[in-house]
Amino acid sequence: SSSPVHPLDLAELLGLTPLPDAPWGPDEIAPQAPTGWTPDGRLVTLDKPLRSGRASLFLRPDEGVLERVELYDGRGRRVASSDLTRYRQAEMLEGGGDWPRVATRITLQLIDPDDPGFRVDVVLSLYAMENRGSRQKEVAFDLDRLLRAYRVDRVVDLDERASGG
Secondary structure (H helix, E strand, C coil): CCCCCCCCHHHHHCCCCCCCCCCCCCCHCCCCEEECCCCCCCCCCEEEEEECCCEEEECCCCCEEEEEEEEEEEECEEEEEEEEEEEEEEEECCCCCCCCCCEEEEHHHHHECEEEEEEEEEEEEEEEEEECCHHHHHHHHHHHHHHHCCCCCCCCCCCHCCCHH
8 A cells, every 4th residue: 555645745744845925725725715723823824735635734933934744635635744843953054045944853644544554654853954055965966876876777757657758
């Protein structure tokens, strides 16, 4: 069994995608308004459409940081969630500007609504977050070299598959 989350939507769970410039209309993603508050009034909520359904983002209004993300499939069933905690400043080695705050502990949960026995829990702990700028080693982005180094024998191009190619 597998969780029905599009791989490119997993970045939402890590808080790596930008917030929208303007809110989407409620008819575009759900019958309710896309922004609001949690019932306890502590967090701002924002819904955004995804390839595989929608994401609900929960933000702390005092600091503007993401606290929780929930992913839902096209039928409105929750398929994944993440809790983002222990925010720390990322070190800016070059480029200046604001020092971004990044969650250094991310607790992920993937479930399959069609299989109650399927559940994956993952805890990511990040440390020494930094923006290396031009000092970033290019080897991490050399796909051919990585494929050889890790002896990958099969590659599936998700962008090609999504476009019907």
